[in-house]
Amino acid sequence: MIKLQELLKVLEYKELNQDLDIDIAGITYDSRKVEEGYLFVAITGFKSDGHQFIANAVENGAKAIIVEKDAEASGVAVIKVEDSRKALAQLSAKFYGYPSKELTVVGVTGTNGKTTTTYLIESMLKELGIKTGLIGTIKTKIGDKEEDASRTTPESVDLQRIFAEMLEDGVTHAVMEVSSHALELDRVLGVDFDRQVFTNLSQDHLDFHESFEDYLAAKIKLFKMNDKPSIINVDDVRSEAIIKEARGEVISYSINSEADLKAEEIEVNKKGVSYTLKTNQEKLAIKLNLTGRFNVYNSLAAIGTVYSLGFSLAEIKKGLEKIEGVPGRFQIINEGQDFGVIVDYAHTPDGMENVLNTASEFTKGRKIVVFGCGGDRDRTKRPIMGRIGVTLGDFAIVTSDNPRSEEPMAIIEDIKAGIEEEGKVEGEEYIIIEDRATAIKEAIKLAKSEDIVIIVGKGHETYQILKDKTIDFDDREIAREAIKQLRIKS
Incomplete structure (x- = not known):
């Protein structure tokens, strides 16, 4: 429970019509999930408009409504904001007590490789004795508990709830896929990322983004959110634009270019791939149970991330080589x-x-x-x-x-x-x-x-x-x- 007036401290709102000294038991953007004492956030979606379901939300027990259009609701507080999606993210982070601040959160973005890279990072951390959480296209994992995912990056209120559940379960490190939709629609607003990873960028989601430039701009948002280290594939031509905007240290990886982490002497067969990892300090033989040059890139991204979190390359190699594969990925x-x-x-x-x-x-x-x-x-x-x-x-x-x-x-x-x-x-x-x-x-x-x-x-x-x-x-x-x-x- 949290007082509505306390929640609203994170927002700039235009008007209201009720006393704000009321307890809020939960937040949702789906009127069907409203329970007694909830705050309902009406979002203007692409297929439906949450403002049309305000009456349903009130009937189900909502005590307050966030809107971005003029709306009326009898007997409940109505608060108007400029952008209800953004408000949902800000309110959710506040409601759950900013759980990502207590976690080490790694966000992975790019067109291809997000799922495999997050699985590799999460698996390596587990091998290193870390209690982990995973949020992505295939599964949401909280410690040893798993559930199927409905979208690559959950809506902001669901994301904050998952982070809170991770904390309660003793998770210390969370690894997540960050889609361009999530960045554009403010789903990750309020998430305190500790590392940002860029895999690659190629044509996708141009049904949603107006142009490839808009798609790239959405991805760049992740790297402008804070000044923490970013792990970036410098073989991708769009990496220059991302590096230019990144606020923190850049850790580069590649196969073809000079980088902090570089794969050389690559050998691919149907059972796996091996290569020599070259860093500024040492060389290390890596043998993966995943095949394909694209998995060399994915493993480099994962190595760079875990290495930047303070683990040795020897520890990383041991964990990486135990990983068998990712469901539905080659x-x-x-x-x-x-x-x-x-x-x-x-x-x-x-x-x-x-x-x-x-x-x-x-x-x-x-x-x-x-x-x-x-x-x-x-x-x-x-x-x-x-x-x-x-x-x-x-x-x-x-x-x-x-x-x-x-x-x-x-x-x-x-x-x-x-x-x-x-x-x-x-x-x-x-x-x-x-x-x-x-x-x-x-x-x-x-x-x-x-x-x-x-x-x-x-x-x-x-x-x-x-x-x-x-x-x-x-x-x-x-x-x-x-x-x-x-x-x-x-």
């Missing part, structure tokens, strides 16, 4: 078949290119690629991914991803436009199978010894979002079942 599906099957979350042109290039380094046969593009998302990347699928793959099966409100075949036609620019022949170099499960099964049937089937787009996801419903769907399980059926028939 995940190998092995049911005893004589061909390879890999499932990956890659859903951007750059991510898809990385996965296919990595597979090329150890594939002796054909690369059979199964992919689609999500609905209600950046349409401009669809033909690009079509071109990548048929030029870096030997045979492509274009299918549905999460079509959401769009017609799956309309999305596929956008992808097909890029394929046709490459002059590829349907039926010979690619086929279209709208149903994703059928597409995966067909790829498994087509695979011969030493081929590799690469299924990209959904990775760890256990669902598929259709126009009118969400269904259970797991690329990994469908692939496993298809392999078993193939073995039964043979």
Whole structure:
């Protein structure tokens, strides 16, 4: 419980219509989650407007309402602010007692690699005896407790609640993915970051950001929030813009450029990757149980972060080399078949290119690629991914991803436009199978010894979002079942 008048000290508000000497039991932006004594924050969303649900919130027990539009509510305090999203973040941090100040919080941002990098950092810290928390695309973890995540970075009130629960559980270090949406929509306002990590930047989320420049500007916000150290991939051309704006010390990492942490003598195979880590002080042999050059970058980001927190490279190496992998990230599906099957979350042109290039380094046969593009998302990347699928793959099966409100075949036609620019022949170099499960099964049937089937787009996801419903769907399980059926028939 906290007095409303105490909460409001963090805001600049325009007007109110009630006595503020009332107890607030909780904060929410969802009228369905309002309980007796709650503060309801009406947010103007992209699909719905919280101001339309004020009456529902009051009926459910709200005692105060934050608005950014003129609104009335009988018998409750109504406080008007300039930006209710920002107010939600400020109020939430205050309500939960600024828990991130008591934690060591690491924020990881970038287009690709966020999930793997956070998993590597969190796993290394656990190996070093640290009680950790993790917030990201796949899971939210508080110590040994886990729950599935609904979005990459939670809304501000949920984020502050999670931090508070981490503190109560004895967590000292929290590692989180920070999306461009979260930065643009002020979800991480009020979070006291101790380290900021930049992985890379390529085309994504241009359905949300008006331009690539706006996308970059959103990412830069993380590095302007405080003067704590930043760990930055200087091989990415956008790193210069981020370094220019970073307020604290910059710890650089790279494969191709001079940096504080550099990977040399890289060797990639289907089981993992090894390299020599070069720092200003020493050289160290690193052997990962994750494959691909992109995982060299991810591991460098993780090493730089944990090293900057005061741990030795020898300790870091020991923890890093114990990590087996991340769900849905270049995940190998092995049911005893004589061909390879890999499932990956890659859903951007750059991510898809990385996965296919990595597979090329150890594939002796054909690369059979199964992919689609999500609905209600950046349409401009669809033909690009079509071109990548048929030029870096030997045979492509274009299918549905999460079509959401769009017609799956309309999305596929956008992808097909890029394929046709490459002059590829349907039926010979690619086929279209709208149903994703059928597409995966067909790829498994087509695979011969030493081929590799690469299924990209959904990775760890256990669902598929259709126009009118969400269904259970797991690329990994469908692939496993298809392999078993193939073995039964043979």
